[in-house]
Amino acid sequence: MVYLTRKAEFSASHLYHNPEFSPEENRRVFGKCNNPHGHGHNYTLEVTVKGEVDPRSGFVVDLKRLKEVMHREVLDAMDHRFLNKEVPEFLHQIPTTENIAIAIWQRLVTKLDRATLHRVRVYETPDLFVDFYGEA
Amino acid sequence: MKAHLSRRYLFSASHRLHSEEMSAEENQATYGKCNNPYGHGHNYIVEVTVSGQVDAQTGMVCNLADLDGFIEQEVLARYGHENLNTMKEFAQEVPTTENLCIQIYEIVQRGFLHAHLERVRLEETMMNSFEYRG
16 A cells, blocks of 8 residues: 655635624634634645555556646635635635545545545645544 | 644754763763753754544634643743753653653643644654654
8 A cells, every 4th residue: 555645735715703603702712713804825735645556557546637636626616715705615614724624535535536535634834734534 | 523633833942862871981872962061952843733523613623722822831831942951851861852752742631631632743853853642
């Protein structure tokens, strides 16, 4: 079994707000992330797949195909978007880094043909990142 | 769903690697430059990974402000700009980055109750890092 990781970057804006909370509670729980007009990040995405090395190609996965899938399923939808307003998963769910990692996993997991998705890592900043392994 | 959240923090401290149980020659042979008598310092980066169910109300494993507050108070304020050899946890133990990593793990494990601690990773320099999972 070999693990292969491909990185990508996207930039997007978001805000944290739960309509079930009062304004005070939103402010207390989410702090500056609750500022009403949103703010942005340069996100780094790392997608790790695993599989056996194909004896003919020497590949776990065709990187070009993986890159295309990441672009089509994730970057086209999220890059230079306001996540709360433009990405369906976040119309009714807060686009925290945790939820972004889960959403990306769900977008990719059925779209990889040869390899198995192992991990989605999303860096919101170089000092903050979330890993999702598809665990319930 | 269960996710892992990792956060990186920086602190600077000095140490000297020296064991009272070894002769001067053995200390020198074991620790090399790290045994120089007046110590030396590093910019340490501590990477803390916690895990848990993503809360449906907040979308979070735990509130980052709680984790930051805890680490700042219990780890960064404790070790930042200190000489590790003078601290009580290193009175009997050499302040290698292995031992410091274990100490930090135990502080977080004991005191941070908002999520499950998965691991502490400590970078001594860009070239060296250590990881402890309990």
